[in-house]
Amino acid sequence: MSDRFPMPMPYGWFCIGHSDELAVGEVRNIHYFDRDMVLFRTASGRVGLSHPACPHLGAHLGHGGTVQGESIRCPFHHWQYDTDGVITNIPYASRIPPKWEGKPCLKTYPVCEKNEVIWAWYHPEDEAPDHEVIALEEINDPAWTARQRFQWTVNSCPQEIAENGVDVAHFKFVHGMEAVPEGETTYDRHIRRSRVSGSRTVNDASGNEVRIDTRVEVVQNGAGQKWVRFSGFMDYLLQTLVTPVNDDSVEVRFIYIHQPYPEDSFQHLGMQFAIDSTNGQGGVEGDIPIWHHKFHLRTPILCDGDGPIMRFRKYFAQFYVGGPYPGEDDVPVDLEAVS
Ligand code: FES
Numbered sequence: 001m002s003d004r005f006p007m008p009m010p011y012g013w014f015c016i017g018h019s020d021e022l023a024v025g026e027v028r029n030i031h032y033f034d035r036d037m038v039l040f041r042t043a044s045g046r047v048g049l050s051h052p053a054c055p056h057l058g059a060h061l062g063h064g065g066t067v068q069g070e071s072i073r074c075p076f077h078h079w080q081y082d083t084d085g086v087i088t089n090i091p092y093a094s095r096i097p098p099k100w101e102g103k104p105c106l107k108t109y110p111v112c113e114k115n116e117v118i119w120a121w122y123h124p125e126d127e128a129p130d131h132e133v134i135a136l137e138e139i140n141d142p143a144w145t146a147r148q149r150f151q152w153t154v155n156s157c158p159q160e161i162a163e164n165g166v167d168v169a170h171f172k173f174v175h176g177m178e179a180v181p182e183g184e185t186t187y188d189r190h191i192r193r194s195r196v197s198g199s200r201t202v203n204d205a206s207g208n209e210v211r212i213d214t215r216v217e218v219v220q221n222g223a224g225q226k227w228v229r230f231s232g233f234m235d236y237l238l239q240t241l242v243t244p245v246n247d248d249s250v251e252v253r254f255i256y257i258h259q260p261y262p263e264d265s266f267q268h269l270g271m272q273f274a275i276d277s278t279n280g281q282g283g284v285e286g287d288i289p290i291w292h293h294k295f296h297l298r299t300p301i302l303c304d305g306d307g308p309i310m311r312f313r314k315y316f317a318q319f320y321v322g323g324p325y326p327g328e329d330d331v332p333v334d335l336e337a338v339s
Pocket residue numbers: 054055056057058059074075076077078079
């Protein structure tokens with residue numbers, strides 16, 4: 001916990017990189033969730049994520065460790081471990097120590113790949129995942145081949161960034177746009193969905209006014225997976241992924257997926273405009289200076305023009321082991337009254 005954020009780190013699946021950033025045979029040191037970890041990809045393409053300390057005599061697997069087939073090999077005495085942390089080879093021993101034969105001894109963490117992203121499961125007490133990363137159908141759609149990726153490091157925490165989406169009043173003052181309505185929202189355990197539809201009038205390439213129906217769907221699946229699906233005169237999907245690095249630092253990744261529109265098309269310009277405004281002052285870069293320095297107030301003073309901030313907090317509270325404010329009463333205000 002940091003001085004600015006009384007909450008512990010939330011548990012969940014979090015993006016720890018793009019799949020194509022980790023080649024077969026590669027071993028990388030990474031640092032998320034306030035821990036050093038070693039990430040590797042085996043010969044068959046499986047991803048492994050482990051504690052860096054070799055359980056033999058403690059050498060660091062991320063400094064000189066190599067992939068051998070389906071295992072990672074320690075640089076010190078060449079013991080090998082599979083992605084479950086089970087010893088697969090000790091080149092100078094007549095047998096694997098019986099106590100550890102077939103049993104994991106290298107500490108590993110749950111990891112998976114979906115939506116072209118590598119996901120790590122973080123849980124402060126090492127409990128197994130209680131939900132899965134949701135696969136997005138557009139990823140494998142042969143028409144949706146365009147990807148654009150962006151990344152920022154922000155001095156903040158996952159809840160603060162997620163809460164920004166329901167803070168409807170700030171859209172006008174930070175982003176210079178009309179308040180974005182929350183839309184129709186449902187909460188189902190770890191999943192929050194909200195949908196807004198409307199219509200806009202825009203000028204097409206020939207200057208004619210065209211009315212376009214638009215639809216925006218936002219889904220949050222646990223603390224670390226969120227996406228926004230836009231439908232209108234161009235359709236696109238935006239994954240907005242926030243991963244804790246330590247108590248007051250997160251990596252934010254935006255991944256846009258869409259059809260490749262011809263360069264001179266209306267949709268191409270529209271897509272570029274959408275990306276520029278979502279990443280720029282109309283979006284993340286408008287928020288970052290606020291996020292960098294703001295405090296999380298357990299009992300904010302809210303007015304009737306604020307969005308459903310406390311309802312959102314109630315939803316997000318489920319991702320904290322021991323509650324969002326450990327040692328204090330769980331619920332700061334009468335949530336029913338504000339939801
Ligand atoms: S310390 Fe890793 S094999 Fe000995």
